[in-house]
Amino acid sequence: MAVRVGVLGATGAVGQRLIQLLDPHPDFDLVALTASDESADRPYREVAKWRVDTPIPADVAEMTVTRTAPDAVPDDVELLFSSLPSGVGERVEPAFCEAGYVVSSNSSNDRNADDVPLTIPEVNADHIDLLEVQRDTRGWDGALVKNPNCSTITMVPTLAALDRAFGLESVHVATLQAVSGAGYDGVTSMEIIDNAIPHIGGEERKMESEARKLLGSFDGAEVRWHDADVAASCNRIPTLDGHLENVWADTNETVTAEGAADAMREYPSLDLHSSPDPLIHVFEEPDRPQPRLDRMRGGGMAVTAGGFRETEGGVQYNCLAHNTIRGAAGASVLNGELLLNDGWL
Numbered sequence: 504m505a506v507r508v509g510v511l512g513a514t515g516a517v518g519q520r521l522i523q524l525l526d527p528h529p530d531f532d533l534v535a536l537t538a539s540d541e542s543a544d545r546p547y548r549e550v551a552k553w554r555v556d557t558p559i560p561a562d563v564a565e566m567t568v569t570r571t572a573p574d575a576v577p578d579d580v581e582l583l584f585s586s587l588p589s590g591v592g593e594r595v596e597p598a599f600c601e602a603g604y605v606v607s608s609n610s611s612n613d614r615n616a617d618d619v620p621l622t623i624p625e626v627n628a629d630h631i632d633l634l635e636v637q638r639d640t641r642g643w644d645g646a647l648v649k650n651p652n653c654s655t656i657t658m659v660p661t662l663a664a665l666d667r668a669f670g671l672e673s674v675h676v677a678t679l680q681a682v683s684g685a686g687y688d689g690v691t692s693m694e695i696i697d698n699a700i701p702h703i704g705g706e707e708r709k710m711e712s713e714a715r716k717l718l719g720s721f722d723g724a725e726v727r728w729h730d731a732d733v734a735a736s737c738n739r740i741p742t743l744d745g746h747l748e749n750v751w752a753d754t755n756e757t758v759t760a761e762g763a764a765d766a767m768r769e770y771p772s773l774d775l776h777s778s779p780d781p782l783i784h785v786f787e788e789p790d791r792p793q794p795r796l797d798r799m800r801g802g803g804m805a806v807t808a809g810g811f812r813e814t815e816g817g818v819q820y821n822c823l824a825h826n827t828i829r830g831a832a833g834a835s836v837l838n839g840e841l842l843l844n845d846g847w848l
């Protein structure tokens with residue numbers, strides 16, 4: 504029987520993608536939608552400015568949006584996908600966990616907390632068992648799992664492939680990030696058209712820390728962060744969806760361009776509904792990946808890579824992923840599938 508699920512922050516950019524991905528889903532039945540108090544007690548179609556490229560699902564359109572509070576969500580909902588602003592998530596997610604709900608969250612609060620699993624299932628599924636530590640320390644019946652920042656998700660599967668094959672020593676990355684990453688109200692057209700903005704607040708530190716936690720090892724009690732140095736520089740450009748990243752990775756063992764490409768081609772996906780096969784699509788063409796052409800590979804869940812060149816200490820390449828699917832909503836849904844597969848639901 505399908506697990507009953509809800510979406511916290513259902514009217515937002517990521518919330519709408521969550522609804523799209525859950526309509527339908529083989530494991531999950533969407534029965535609850537929440538948003539701010541201003542949207543509560545009204546039909547979803549009235550309060551959501553639907554901007555996703557498929558029609559609003561008919562049953563969802565008529566659902567009543569509730570406040571974002573545990574007493575507003577039915578008790579038989581087991582899993583909540585959270586796409587709230589981080590300040591709100593920080594306050595309400597623990598309250599839901601305390602009330603017994605399992606929360607798969609996209610918001611940036613608590614990603615680096617010692618007892619909160621930060622997972623990309625194809626990279627570090629074993630970290631999910633950190634939930635045992637979380638339940639011991641916090642006394643929750645529920646649980647809180649995070650997916651990383653969209654720019655971090657784009658590069659980490661490629662780094663995991665290099666680490667597995669050659670050992671990872673250090674990473675430099677420069678991003679070209681789509682406007683949807685800032686949410687609907689994030690960047691005005693006057694700011695971004697005919698322009699590029701070399702600053703995205705907090706993004707560089709997130710990439711540098713989250714990547715090391717994701718690539719770290721879990722010994723049953725704690726996650727030991729990977730000791731690679733990671734340095735990021737983040738830029739906003741006028742694409743709609745799809746973050747493109749230029750990566751320079753130094754490795755412990757000597758790597759060739761072909762060897763790096765093979766390591767990524769061979770990096771396995773998972774037997775979960777939203778995990779694409781292959782996980783990483785490698786291009787031979789030197790001018791790929793490109794956001795408009797390649798962001799929907801694997802239903803928006805694949806990472807694409809290309810432009811491999813040997814460097815003095817390792818390899819340089821480009822990678823790309825859809826920031827609101829693989830980088831946000833799809834990442835939360837995939838974490839939900841992992842929770843179900845591993846018996847946490």
Ligand SMILES: NC(=O)C1=CN([C@@H]2O[C@H](COP(=O)(O)OP(=O)(O)OC[C@H]3O[C@@H](n4cnc5c(N)ncnc54)[C@H](OP(=O)(O)O)[C@@H]3O)[C@@H](O)[C@H]2O)C=CC1
Nearest residue numbers: 512513514515516517538539542586587588589684686831
């Ligand atoms: N966009 C992206 O690519 C990515 C986004 N994220 C993260 O996901 C989260 C959501 O982002 P995004 O969808 O772009 O944001 P939006 O601003 O588009 O949506 C925010 C959602 O939260 C609700 N909300 C706002 N304030 C409150 C409140 N006080 N109480 C309850 N609900 C509230 C809004 O409801 P209402 O409509 O009623 O205001 C809306 O449903 C953020 O934390 C963001 O950092 C993470 C990775 C990528």
Ligand SMILES: N[C@@H](CC(=O)OP(=O)(O)O)C(=O)O
Nearest residue numbers: 609610611652653680684685
């Ligand atoms: N900051 C990212 C999107 C985002 O919301 O990230 P986070 O989940 O870390 O807040 C971007 O602008 O593309």
